Amino acid sequence: MKDWKVLLVDDEKEFVLTLAERLGMRGIQTETAFDGQSALKKLEVDQPHVMVLDLMMPGMSGLTVLERVKKLYPKMEVILLTGIGSTSEGVSGMKLGAYDYLMKPLQIEELIEKIGSAIKKGSSAK
Amino acid sequence: MNESLFMGKVTAAMTHEIKNVLAIIRESAGLAQDLLAMAGDSGFAHKEKFLRVMDKIDKQVERGAEIVTRLNTFAHVPDHEIRREDLSSVLDEMLILSHKLSRLSGVNFTVGKGSTSVVLEADPMKTRMTIYRLLEFLTPLVGKGSEIQLKAMKNSHGLPSLGLIIKTASLENFCIDGILADPEWNSLEMEFGSENAAIEPSPERDSFVIHFV
Incomplete structure (x- = not known):
């Protein structure tokens, strides 16, 4: 887990910051962004192994961010976060290349497991 | 809109x-x-x-x-005027949504699991209204400590129907004919019977069946 780098993108700041702190306690390096534009800007500087991306954000939607990420950084794995009634959006996201999706509220163990398997998939594809 | x-x-x-x-x-x-x-x-x-x-x-x-x-x-x-949906899923949904009604009345609502899937094609709002209103009507009549079991089934014509099996806490005090004589029952029948569903007691007179039309 020490080498894992994750970018968390969600407009719910309290959620993102608390989640980042918890992942950090587990030795996972995290970066945070609170909207799609700033997430894309952060990627220009450094690319994490995995992006955890909320689908429902003001401005650029999660699906739009996903499309751009997959175009610019095809090897980067993206895990989507969905609210409710939006399972179809999760499925649409997977069609656009997302690794998987999770429903809020999260179970942190499940998220870490998904991040781990996404990284494993990424490294075996290289 | x-x-x-x-x-x-x-x-x-x-x-x-x-x-x-x-x-x-x-x-x-x-x-x-x-x-x-x-x-x-x-x-x-x-x-x-x-x-x-x-x-x-x-x-x-x-x-x-x-x-x-x-x-x-x-x-x-x-969002849908007519929708095809699994009736058991609708019942699971209604069980959660009527939890408060169940707690206030002291009547336990359960969903009986059927062996086959029952697909209903109907106005989804009216289906839910029928179920909720019926539970609302029945709870004070069956009394605290009783159970109303909802079960998706098919009637003799293979059409989707909903069974409401009533397990009263005190069988002696329960009279299905009393329910049938209740003026509100008649208004419920008027409300749903003609448009969306026909509600009738089962031949054994220990349960109700809603036939969706």
Whole structure:
């Protein structure tokens, strides 16, 4: 887990910051962004192994961010976060290349497991 | 846009907000637990109690998430005038949405599991209204401590129907004929019978069957 780098993108700041702190306690390096534009800007500087991306954000939607990420950084794995009634959006996201999706509220163990398997998939594809 | 669609749209949007609130509560409680775990056994006298409280918070978050998910599904009901849906799933949804009614009345609602899938093609709002109104009507009549079991089934013509099996706490006091004579029962029949469903007591007279039309 020490080498894992994750970018968390969600407009719910309290959620993102608390989640980042918890992942950090587990030795996972995290970066945070609170909207799609700033997430894309952060990627220009450094690319994490995995992006955890909320689908429902003001401005650029999660699906739009996903499309751009997959175009610019095809090897980067993206895990989507969905609210409710939006399972179809999760499925649409997977069609656009997302690794998987999770429903809020999260179970942190499940998220870490998904991040781990996404990284494993990424490294075996290289 | 009609009133139901508007109500559903606003409710659905709010359910997303509530899910975010639940997510923050879970992460914050999780962080508190993490901090405690990091401190180890270094003298926090109320560690066990603290962990129990955290566990309670986590369970309530799960409960809240389940209710909100059902509420979101319900909020999208007016999006369709007619919808094909699995009747057992509708019953599971109604069980959660009528939980408060069940608690207030002291009548337990359950869903009986059928062996085959029953698909209903109908106005989804009216289906839910029929079920809820019927439960609302029956609860004071069957009395505290009783059970109303909802079961998706097919009638003799292979059409989807819904069984309401009543298990009263006191069988002697239960009279199905009393229900049939109730003026509100007649108005319920008027309300749903002609448009959406026909409601009738089973031949054994210990349950009701709603035949969807």
